[in-house]
Amino acid sequence: METQVERNLKPKSAPKSVYRRVASDDGYVELIDFMGKGDLSVVNAARVSFGKQKQKLDKNDHKLIQYLARHKHMSPFRHVQFSFRIHTSEVVCRQLYKHQVGCAFTSGEFREAATIWNEISGRYVQFEPAFHLVANFRPQHESNRQASKHGEKITLQEEAQEIYQRSILDSYSNYKKLLELGVCREQARMVLPVSFMNTLIWTASLEAVVNFIKLRDHANAQQEIRNLALAIKELVLPICPVSVSALLEEG
């Protein structure tokens, strides 16, 4: 009988996209919470120095935000906080975890970091058979040894798909077999590939989120994390349009 993982791996015209307005990946990011009144919170945090508080943003406030970004007066940008639920491959999660300042994570393994990330733990939960599907296999970049050629495809797509999907099926089947043998979940999960889809909550300040976007919505970044950065940008831009633009342009 066809397993769930085999059904998931059946060829599709393109992986289903649940990233908002991002069509080239199979994860999603959802803004689940935020603290502050967007640009107004940034301005009011800055204007407290003069004992002033605004109820509505005006042109002078736009200039103030641009000034703050240009001169790296960053503390006002830390009063807005966002929480995202992110569903993406472990490969992307590993890159996301590198962003530390103004963000934090808590998980079974990294509790001592005293942070505020939460992720599904493979010690508690048997993994659902969900893996990142690749729509197009890209060739290696010639001069940048870390990068691929964005927008290009290798010729032998079908052969690559066969190897990629077979390897996922084998790993998942071995994971299940280990569980059936009575092996604990925390050890059985070690045979899973880094293409498995993980879900986590990321809470970060506006400054940290824009730092992430700046570094990861970039030609040097891996396309898959670039898609995540673009999706996050779409979520935060309407909340803090002046600050996000100023930090991206001036910061």
Ligand SMILES: Cc1cc2nc3c(=O)[nH]c(=O)nc-3n(C[C@H](O)[C@H](O)[C@H](O)COP(=O)(O)OP(=O)(O)OC[C@H]3O[C@@H](n4cnc5c(N)ncnc54)[C@H](O)[C@@H]3O)c2cc1C
């Ligand atoms: C294209 C790309 C390729 C990468 N390749 C690799 C790789 O091959 N291997 C690898 O390990 N990582 C790699 N990284 C991760 C990279 O080294 C950073 O860890 C990651 O981008 C997080 O950026 P950050 O340091 O700005 O973030 P954060 O750690 O969140 O820091 C935010 C900011 O705080 C300041 N800061 C942080 N720590 C200190 C400190 N100790 N002292 C003073 N100021 C500090 C800096 O201004 C920093 O920009 C790569 C990142 C990118 C974008």
